[in-house]
Amino acid sequence: NTSPPAALAEDIEVEKAIQPDSVIINLDHGDPTMYEQFWEKTGEKATIVIPGWQSLSYFSDISNVCWFLEPEFAGEVRRLHKLVGNANTDDRHIVVGTGSTQLYMAALYALAPTDTSKQPISVVSAAPFYSSYPLMTDFLKSGLYKWGGDAYTFNGEEPYIELITSPNNPDGFTRKPVVNGTGGILVHDLAYYWPQYTPITSQLDHELLLFTVSKSTGHAGTRIGWALVKDKNIAQKMTKFIELNTIGVSKDSQLRAAKILGAVSDSCTDSSDSESFFEFGRRLMTQRWKQLRHAVRTSGLFSLPEFTSDFCNYYEKYSELHPAFAWLRCEGDIEDCEKFLRDHKIITRSGKHFGRDIKFVRVSMLDRDKNFGLFVERLSNITSENKFP
Numbered sequence: 001n002t003s004p005p006a007a008l009a010e011d012i013e014v015e016k017a018i019q020p021d022s023v024i025i026n027l028d029h030g031d032p033t034m035y036e037q038f039w040e041k042t043g044e045k046a047t048i049v050i051p052g053w054q055s056l057s058y059f060s061d062i063s064n065v066c067w068f069l070e071p072e073f074a075g076e077v078r079r080l081h082k083l084v085g086n087a088n089t090d091d092r093h094i095v096v097g098t099g100s101t102q103l104y105m106a107a108l109y110a111l112a113p114t115d116t117s118k119q120p121i122s123v124v125s126a127a128p129f130y131s132s133y134p135l136m137t138d139f140l141k142s143g144l145y146k147w148g149g150d151a152y153t154f155n156g157e158e159p160y161i162e163l164i165t166s167p168n169n170p171d172g173f174t175r176k177p178v179v180n181g182t183g184g185i186l187v188h189d190l191a192y193y194w195p196q197y198t199p200i201t202s203q204l205d206h207e208l209l210l211f212t213v214s215k216s217t218g219h220a221g222t223r224i225g226w227a228l229v230k231d232k233n234i235a236q237k238m239t240k241f242i243e244l245n246t247i248g249v250s251k252d253s254q255l256r257a258a259k260i261l262g263a264v265s266d267s268c269t270d271s272s273d274s275e276s277f278f279e280f281g282r283r284l285m286t287q288r289w290k291q292l293r294h295a296v297r298t299s300g301l302f303s304l305p306e307f308t309s310d311f312c313n314y315y316e317k318y319s320e321l322h323p324a325f326a327w328l329r330c331e332g333d334i335e336d337c338e339k340f341l342r343d344h345k346i347i348t349r350s351g352k353h354f355g356r357d358i359k360f361v362r363v364s365m366l367d368r369d370k371n372f373g374l375f376v377e378r379l380s381n382i383t384s385e386n387k388f389p
């Protein structure tokens with residue numbers, strides 16, 4: 001009997017019944033499911049087992065400023081940065097967080113002046129900026145800091161905190177500080193400063209750098225981020241924030257993240273022929289950007305940013321940017337790009353959330369192959385003849 005089991009036959013019938021053009025394609029969040037393929041293939045090398053007696057204590061290393069930081073995780077963070085060459089970890093304090101989201105809030109708490117008789121310090125970032133910054137900054141109506149908007153229009157006469165996201169979410173460009181002021185405190189959000197997205201042009205060495213496994217390895221659900229902090233006092237204050245917020249960070253997640261980061265490093269140093277993690281990511285991103293640019297040309301209704309290539313110290317050759325998001329602009333008489341695409345059953349995030357206008361949307365490039373394939377196909381089929389369904 002060669003026919004499929006009943007349940008499978010049912011699935012096949014359902015698949016047949018779903019017309020690809022009736023499927024809603026949701027690319028609103030930067031959910032990094034694209035990486036599942038690599039980790040499936042990696043199997044045991046990235047798997048951990050935690051016995052019942054392990055990880056009971058609140059404490060990891062009480063001699064460390066960040067007393068809940070698992071030494072194994074810290075070791076793998078330093079090893080990977082050294083290998084990739086994207087950040088200096090020498091003489092830096094590592095503070096671990098429940099995602100870099102928690103570290104962002106810890107950083108604001110640690111960096112804001114404590115004198116509450118003064119106005120809260122302004123937190124600014126150059127538009128288009130990551131849509132969560134204003135929401136996270138003002139959520140608890142802190143007396144210490146407040147969202148100050150687009151850094152390009154900030155006068156810089158009073159003290160401020162400037163967030164530099166490089167490569168930038170949503171538009172993918174490499175960024176430098178833009179406020180021309182003296183009292184500025186800088187936070188570098190480097191979630192996407194990894195070789196699958198952008199050329200690694202220098203080993204960064206700023207005061208406070210934020211990283212996350214969410215976008216580096218794709219393990220957003222593990223909720224692990226880390227900060228590299230030059231000043232001990234700032235690292236202590238960030239640690240205090242996390243202590244009062246969640247009494248530390250899941251050890252289980254840190255151990256898993258350590259295994260994953262270790263597997264990434266191993267894949268790069270392994271002398272066998274198998275593709276390294278960054279080669280896998282780079283190959284997929286290159287392919288996807290090519291497909292997307294082709295779809296945009298075929299449709300004729302959209303435009304995308306153009307990037308120049310730069311020398312990548314990691315690959316030791318010139319390479320191009322392949323951002324984790326596409327910052328897509330609707331051309332011509334289409335005013336509200338998010339609404340326009342929603343009418344074509346494509347869910348994206350409007351430019352208005354990033355401090356720009358509604359002609360723009362942000363589209364995730366990190367979804368599973370099938371969803372991304374449907375997206376580019378549908379986009380290329382939207383033309384001036386059929387644009388209003």
Ligand code: PMP
Pocket residue numbers: 030098099100101102130165169189191211212213214220223224225
């Ligand atoms: N910073 C930037 C620029 C991001 O894009 C994201 C995720 N979208 C984060 C921080 C938050 O990452 P995490 O999952 O580590 O909280």
